Amino acid sequence: DAKTTQPTSMDCAEGRAANLPCNHSTISGNEYVYWYRQIHSQGPQYIIHGLKNNETNEMASLIITEDRKSSTLILPHATLRDTAVYYCIVRAFTSGTYKYIFGTGTRLKVLA
Amino acid sequence: GAGVSQTPSNKVTEKGKYVELRCDPISGHTALYWYRQSLGQGPEFLIYFQGTGAADDSGLPNDRFFAVRPEGSVSTLKIQRTERGDSAVYLCASRLTPGELFFGEGSRLTVL
Numbered sequence: 001d002a003k004t005t006q007p008t009s010m011d012c013a014e015g016r017a018a019n020l021p022c023n024h025s026t027i028s029g030n031e032y033v034y035w036y037r038q039i040h041s042q043g044p045q046y047i048i049h050g051l052k053n054n055e056t057n058e059m060a061s062l063i064i065t066e067d068r069k070s071s072t073l074i075l076p077h078a079t080l081r082d083t084a085v086y087y088c089i090v091r092a093f094t095s096g097t098y099k100y101i102f103g104t105g106t107r108l109k110v111l112a
Numbered sequence: 113g114a115g116v117s118q119t120p121s122n123k124v125t126e127k128g129k130y131v132e133l134r135c136d137p138i139s140g141h142t143a144l145y146w147y148r149q150s151l152g153q154g155p156e157f158l159i160y161f162q163g164t165g166a167a168d169d170s171g172l173p174n175d176r177f178f179a180v181r182p183e184g185s186v187s188t189l190k191i192q193r194t195e196r197g198d199s200a201v202y203l204c205a206s207r208l209t210p211g212e213l214f215f216g217e218g219s220r221l222t223v224l
Contacts, residue, residue: 034212036213041217042217043116043203043205043215043216043217043218044155044203044205044213044215045215046212046213046214049211049212085154087154087155091210094168095168096167097160097162097167097168098143098160098210099157099160099168100145100157100205100213101157102147102154102155102156102157103154104152104153104154105154
């Protein structure tokens, strides 16, 4: 299964863009990159996912490098409510099963 | 309900006791996942159901852990002879198509 590595923690000023990097150098050609976040004491919440192309939705943008070995989640205008742990996940297809393997994530703190 | 529902939200038990944790997925979702999350860690995969069958139980730590989904909807995670190391938040997630996982709020298990 492809593994992901992320910085342990990051700070971002409120109103600024938060750029969260993720390395997934062993990703296979048909494996998607997913991003989730988890606010304290809640279940993980889906943010965005992609395969090759950059993606954007109402929450964030996902930039995937051409070689697919890394990606960046961008929160364009971070607010205090974006303070959370952000997980970069590679969805692997193994033995007929879609597995979503979480790493330890990046703890983002948005500062007022 | 609209989301994934997990009960109980909190469970305190004594070492050696038997525990059941319940997950009620989003209606119509055929795939169901159980994860375990220890303090400061990302969710750890336990088991995956497609319909009624356990398609992948490779994450169950030992034979004290067992899960069922008899009618392809509600699932129960069963832990026998609980140990202090089983203390964690147990998360359930469901999905319809290969895509976004929807998580519940989790069941926090404390083994004294």
